Amino acid sequence: MSTAFWHPFADMSKVKDAPFTIVGGEGCHVTDDQGNRYLDATASLWYMNVGHGRQEIIDAIARQGKELAAYSTFGDVSNRPVEQLAERLSKLAPSEGSKVIFVGGGGEAVDTASKLARRYFATLGQPERRYILHRHHGYHGTNGYGTSLAGIEANRTGFGDLIRETREVPYDDAEALEAAIVEIGEENVAAFIVEPVIGAGGVYPPPPGYLETIATICERHGILLIIDSVICGFGRLGTYFAAERFGIQPDLITFAKGVTSGYLPLGGVIASEKIARPFFDGPNAPTFRHGPTYAGHPLCCAAALANLDILDRESLIERGADLEKQLFETLLSATRTSSIVSDTRGGVGLLGAVELSQDYLTANPTGVVQLQNEMRREGVLVRSLIGCVAVSPPLTISLNEIEQIGAAFSNALHRLEHH
Numbered sequence: 001m002s003t004a005f006w007h008p009f010a011d012m013s014k015v016k017d018a019p020f021t022i023v024g025g026e027g028c029h030v031t032d033d034q035g036n037r038y039l040d041a042t043a044s045l046w047y048m049n050v051g052h053g054r055q056e057i058i059d060a061i062a063r064q065g066k067e068l069a070a071y072s073t074f075g076d077v078s079n080r081p082v083e084q085l086a087e088r089l090s091k092l093a094p095s096e097g098s099k100v101i102f103v104g105g106g107g108e109a110v111d112t113a114s115k116l117a118r119r120y121f122a123t124l125g126q127p128e129r130r131y132i133l134h135r136h137h138g139y140h141g142t143n144g145y146g147t148s149l150a151g152i153e154a155n156r157t158g159f160g161d162l163i164r165e166t167r168e169v170p171y172d173d174a175e176a177l178e179a180a181i182v183e184i185g186e187e188n189v190a191a192f193i194v195e196p197v198i199g200a201g202g203v204y205p206p207p208p209g210y211l212e213t214i215a216t217i218c219e220r221h222g223i224l225l226i227i228d229s230v231i232c233g234f235g236r237l238g239t240y241f242a243a244e245r246f247g248i249q250p251d252l253i254t255f256a257k258g259v260t261s262g263y264l265p266l267g268g269v270i271a272s273e274k275i276a277r278p279f280f281d282g283p284n285a286p287t288f289r290h291g292p293t294y295a296g297h298p299l300c301c302a303a304a305l306a307n308l309d310i311l312d313r314e315s316l317i318e319r320g321a322d323l324e325k326q327l328f329e330t331l332l333s334a335t336r337t338s339s340i341v342s343d344t345r346g347g348v349g350l351l352g353a354v355e356l357s358q359d360y361l362t363a364n365p366t367g368v369v370q371l372q373n374e375m376r377r378e379g380v381l382v383r384s385l386i387g388c389v390a391v392s393p394p395l396t397i398s399l400n401e402i403e404q405i406g407a408a409f410s411n412a413l414h415r416l417e418h419h
Contacts, residue, residue, distance in 0.1 A: 002016040003019055003252065005019070010178050014030045014095070019245055020032065022060065024049065025257050026052050026053040027053065028040055028394050028397050028398075028401055029052070030052060030381070033226070036379075038376065038381045039379060039393075039401055039408075040052070040381050040402055041375075041381055041391045041393045042381055042382060042383045042390070042391065042393070042396065043394045044263075045257070045262070046199060046231045046236070046351070047233050047262035048261050049316065049395060050307060050314075050316060050395065051261075051312065051395075051396040052394075054261070054310060057260075057303050057307055060302045060306035061299050061306075062261050063302070064298055064302035068080075068298050069299060069387075070297060070299065073295050073296035074242075074295075075104075078296070079296065081301035081303045081305060082102065082298065085100075086100040086296075088308060089259075089270060090215075093240075093253065093270045094241060094243050094250070094253075095250075095270075095272040097272075097275070098270050098271060098273060099269060099270075099276040100268055100270055101271065102267070102296040103268055103269070103291070103292050104265050104267060104295075104297075105266070105267040106140075106256035106267050107140075107141025107142055107256065108143060109141045109230065109256055109267040109268055110193070112268075112290060112291075113191075113193070113269045114145040114149070114191070115117070115145070115225075115232050115264045115286060115290055116252065116271065116290070117132065117251075117252065118193040119288055119290075120190075120224070121122075123278045126152065130165040130190060131165045131167060131184055131188050131189045132145070132149060132163075132166050132226075133169055133189065133193070133223075134167075134169070134200075135170070135171040135194060135198070135335075136149055136171045137171045137201030137202055137204055138150065138151035138152075138171065138201055139151070139152060139195070139198070139199060140193060140210065140228055140411035142155065143190070147159055148161075148163035148164075148166050149193055150170065150398070151198075152200070153236065166243075171198060171204055172204070172207050173332070174214050177192065178217050181221050181223065186221040189404055190223070190224060190252065191223060191224040191225070191226050192226065193226040193228055194225070194227055195210060195225060195230075195231065195232060196229065196232045196237060197231070197232055197348050199232070200231070200385060200390075201385075202353055202355070202414045203345050203351055203352055203388070203390050204268065205347060205349075206348070211246040211248055211388045215246075216375065218332055224252075225248070225251050226252045226254065227243045227248070229242045229243070230254055230256045230257055230267065231257060231258070231351075232349060233253075233255045233256075233257030233258050234255070234259055234261075234311060235316050235350075236320045237320050237349035238317065238319075238320040238349065239320075239321075239349050240272070240323070241253050242349075245321070249272070250272070251272050251274065252269055255267060255269075256268070259307065259308075259342050260300060260307050260308075261307045261310075263303045264297075264303040265300065266297070266300040266303070268374065285296055295341050296347065314396075317395075318397045320395060321350075323399075323402070324348060324350055325348060326399060326402055327350055327351075327405075328347040330402050330403060331352045331354060331406065331409065332344050333406060334406040334409040334413070336353055338413040338414075340357055340367070340413065340416060341354055341355065342356040342357040342358065343388075350392065350395060351390065351391065352390070352391050354389055358387075362384065367416070369384050371384070371412055371413070372384040372389055374411075375408050375412045377412070378408035378411055379404075379408065380404065380408040391405060
């Protein structure tokens with residue numbers, strides 16, 4: 001019987017009669033409804049940083065549920081977990097005195113940061129600063145702003161214009177950013193949004209010095225720098241918010257995924273003291289009229305606090321950087337002799353990608369999905385993207401399990417080459 005569930009990013013004509021049903025998870029592994037066990041080399045969707053089956057997080061959710069399961073935080077209403085989590089994240093943020101806005105996930109965080117950038121300048125008497133610049137290959141979710149800021153053409157096609165004041169620049173060229181600012185006029189530009197390592201667009205690490213240079217450019221032109229750390233945060237790049245790794249202090253940081261390791265949906269925006277000041281100070285401070293129903297949900301915040309405890313106690317934040325070399329070298333070793341691989345990317349954080357050659361994909365348009373399926377046959381789950389497959393395992397992964405990923409790629413690519 002055809003499923004009633006419409007899956008995200010899915011060809012439902014194929015998925016409707018053959019869903020791949022996961023029923024259990026423990027550590028770095030999951031199990032399907034047929035009893036097959038797989039190494040989760042994707043950490044689900046880039047987020048299961050502490051691994052599956054963490055009873056401490058489940059217990060924290062249950063304890064909070066007995067005390068206060070849910071309540072709005074609009075106006076002056078608050079709850080203990082949201083206050084504790086906001087204070088903790090503010091202290092971890094790269095800019096002292098930061099404030100935290102909570103939302104339901106990464107897409108809402110991008111919409112929030114984008115609206116706040118424009119609202120900030122309007123508050124300062126510069127409402128003409130509306131443009132938000134973004135990079136080719138970039139991915140910032142699928143909400144209104146995220147769709148408009150997509151550097152993946154397929155994610156924009158068919159929706160028409162949503163947010164018009166956007167401009168795309170090359171993902172690896174700081175001079176192109178400055179040229180775009182000059183062309184548009186800095187007085188018309190509100191912000192530039194950047195993933196430290198581009199994730200869903202194909203796992204593209206930044207060129208050396210790129211992030212430091214664009215931070216300087218934004219400061220010179222008075223433009224807000226938004227670091228999108230939805231994928232790159234909470235240990236994926238070896239720091240809490242990725243910006244610290246490059247020594248930059250952005251005006252706004254979006255986060256989600258790893259803040260709870262996906263145990264419950266939660267996202268947010270960290271606003272520097274400069275951005276928050278006009279809204280916090282003075283008798284006539286403006287109201288930022290924005291926020292989702294479930295902002296600061298107590299169960300989600302309790303899950304995040306327990307997750308942060310695990311990340312701290314087990315020193316998992318550092319592992320994103322500690323293991324990046326091993327993962328990248330393993331992927332290179334497994335793919336360097338393959339005739340159907342055109343590029344292997346990684347080396348900055350615990351994530352990577354294997355890109356198939358254009359010649360192979362021209363002859364085999366479903367080649368990426370075939371590679372994903374062959375990896376599944378090998379007992380390893382990877383994620384198919386446009387032209388490549390991505391890996392982003394839990395931060396708890398062992399060196400032996402990294403080697404298992406490499407062996408699976410070697411075997412899967414060999415089968416595709418010969419069939």
